[in-house]
Amino acid sequence: MAEVLSSLSDALAGAVETAGKSVVRVEGRRRQSASGIIWSADGLVVTANHVVTRDEDIRIGLPSGETSDATVVGRDPTTDIALLRTAGGKLTAANWAKAANVRVGHLVLAVGRPETTMQATLGVISALGDAWRTAGGGMVDQYIQTDVVMYPGFSGGPLVDVSGGIVGLNSSALAQGVSLTLPAATIGSVVETLATHGRIRRGYLGIGAQPVRLPETLAEQLGQEIGLLIVSVEAETPAASAGLVLGDTLLALDGQKVGHIEELMALLTGDRVGKQVAAKILRGGEVREMKVTIGERNS
């Protein structure tokens, strides 16, 4: 009885066991510990940034049951990735699955280690899509949505295919109401930047702004209903140097319309830091174009 079902059950448990060798517990916040993935045998661990709320006193719970201290190498809040370093040695680096092999409808497991033992839950790949930008402005190479339930402490752990390969990193903070997974390619590029520079460069203007509805005739002319009213300009910032003042309404930056803070955030990418770009603004009822050199955000 139950040949195929037995094989399926064994395969699922086997996949969890295989992947679990690279899944650690991350103790980096007050309450619930979360999970992380061993990136390299020399001690790099990737996890979700939102589960590492402190910068010191971080511990990693290894598959062997031992715990070891860890430090923060760097954080990228925009993709919700944090890179930690712990002692290398008896670590098994993650075996990443080929992204091209993942298809909608495939069975996948979310694996976590919020405590000493591995925990797992099953679901299917619900949707795959192109590159997308997170609310925080981070660029993600592929959209991966599943119907796995993210239990407490599963963030930072892997999405695992049926052969135990790791498809990506699960984070409950990327979107509300859906389970999204960061693909290996994105983790790879963020890890590389964090390991080299310790940070992800983000652009900075130095303004506070809020969305406002534009006058109807102007909206028709511009083909844009909402702009960003500048409500504060910090001294000695790119915005101040460019001559932006309180009361200006920002309409577009570098040729892209901005009606919401998220849209502006998404434009303040690392590759724009130090570049002079056009800022289209509304001042005294007139549309003007100014030049602003994007600065770099400190934190």
Add this chain to the structure above:
Amino acid sequence: MTDLIQQLNDEMADVVDHVKHTLVHVTNNGQSHGAGIIVSSDGSILTNAHVVRQRSLQVTLPDGKTVPARLVAHDAERDLALLKIDVTELPAMQIGDTQELQAGQWVMAVGHPWGVAGAVTSGVLIDKTNHLINQPSEGRQWLAANLHLRPGNSGGPLVDVKGRLLGLNTVMAGPEVGLAVPADVIQTFLQEVAQALGNHKPDYLENNQRPEIV
């Protein structure tokens, strides 16, 4: 490919058929409903303590026959109860082993959710844990599975792919976690009850030792 899924479906249905031979329906004079499992051929029925609201109970057997049942033992802390019916030569559920459990393995729950007799839900084992947060009775051992338990599932079996009893479905925790009392806890309970009955203990054990024999 399609053959494989077809075979998978057939095998899951076989497991359910097998399990249903030992699945009963427990009612309190038609009031509340729960599930129960035949654990001995001479009519011992295991269910959740919270399913048993009063001493006058009825058990509906897999063949549809409803018989009176009497409460033998009741353990509110472990949420287990043992009933007895005067029917013999019944098929009994084999109690499985919880030592070999692995996160990710396939499990199925059979019961009577919302009164739908013999309905099934399935998922995988999340963990054998006493660490899940939002769980009732901190520190207790549970089997956690990613499946939906509903009123009427209580007292029903959580089984593995071979139809062996892994746990007694008891409660939901958090949004999508079904919790079951593990088979080893059930074994201990059954042994304690057998011992207490064998020793001709009075109506209940001394010093409030569990389980309470009634």
